[in-house]
Amino acid sequence: MKDVMKAYIYREAGGPEVIEVQQREAPAAGPGEVLIKTAAFGLNRADVQQRRGVYPPPPGASDIPGLEVSGTIAALGEGVTGWNLGDRVAALLAGGGYAQYVNVAQELLIRMPEDLSFTDAAALPEVAATVVSNLFLEGGLRQGQSLLVHGGAGGIGSMAIQLAKAAGATVYVTASSAEKLEYCARLGADAGINYKDEDILERVKELTSGRGVDLILDVVGAKYLQLNLKALAVGGRLVVIGLQQGAKAELNLGLLLAKRARIIGTTLRARPLPEKSEIIRETVRRVLPLLSAGKLELNVSKTYDFSELARAHEYFDSGAHTGKIVIKV
Structure with a gap:
């Protein structure tokens, strides 16, 4: 008889x-x-977009949602090395969490x-890998540069602020x-803009003395x-990782050319395994030392039990949350 799960x-x-x-x-552990064995999983905007029908899982991925988990290793597939039964891990997923x-x-x-809880660990993989890949591997953020993060109080924004500051950037x-x-x-964050009450562009010009920012992370x-x-700024990069308010817009190519700017569009979920592996390696390199030194907050602002998943989604939809929402299994 096959093992069953909820x-x-x-x-x-x-x-x-x-x-x-x-x-x-x-499921079984393949080669x-x-x-x-899941202890907790994070709730991400991608999960909500999938629920709304606008972000389907990539080919071959589980129809079960969920892009990050924490837990313990319950079985090892053929060819696995460096890991043991019972190891405490977090994982990045294409689905199934x-x-x-x-x-x-x-x-x-x-x-x-060792000192990281399963709840906090479940808030790590998706946001950390997303931020590391888009700020550093794609966006090329370096010490002394400036970054504008739209939606700074969410899970992605919370991580982006901290990792960019750790890298020596100025963050708006x-x-x-x-x-x-x-x-x-x-x-x-060095400065904030209330987009309901302030003109974002005018405020950015004011903060940068008219120069503009080197990198924008946009959802x-x-x-x-x-x-x-x-x-x-001239030579700036715009990294688009979300389409919360539309997928189509006119682009002023003259301004793009004059600024020698780059627009980069990325997703993480559907990338092939070698690319995801590189991102995880870079995430471990950048993030774990900050965690160990007590210089990174994972910002789990709300937790729910496994039976309360619908309530967790309702809370996410309300727009009231900051940081990460985690479900304990």
Whole structure:
């Protein structure tokens, strides 16, 4: 008889009401994979976009949502080296995290520091890998440069502020309230812009003495395309990682050429394993020393039990959260 587990799926596109729990056959660890007994998983915007029907899983990925977990290794597949049963790990996934067990390639594991809780570890892989890949591997952020992060108070923004400051950058953020901007400032942001009350472009010009910023990390998409291009410095880079407010917009190519700017669009979930492996290695190199030194907050602001997943999605949809939401299994 096959082992069974509880897992969540979306029965159709929609709101939190489409989330339902099922009994599923537990996965097995294939060659080069480990099986993780899940202790906790993070809730990410990508999960919500998948639930809404606008971000389907890539070919071959599980229909079970969930892009990051923490837990212990319950089984080793053929050819796995350097890992043992019972090892405490976090993992980056293409799907399958909303379940009691998940299988993952050994290259996408992160060994948990001994003093890190499963709850905090579950908040690490997706946001850290996203930020490291887009700020440093794609965006080329260096010491002394300036960064503008849209949505600075969310999970991605919280991590981006801290890693950029650790790299010696100046960090500006946008957010929807004074409270969220205060939160960003506590994490190290040099200045904040309340996009509901302030003109973002004018404020960026003021903060940079008219020069503009070297790098923008954008989750908004089409609505901010022209604004972002105008806010870049000469030689600046715009990295678009989300389409919260549209996928299509007109582009002023003359301004792009005049600024010698670059627009970079990326996703993490559908990348091939070798690319993800490189990102995980760079994430471990940059992030774990900061964690060990007590210089990085994982910012888990809210936790829910496994049975409360729909409530967690409702809270995410409210827009009230800062930092990360984690579900304990």
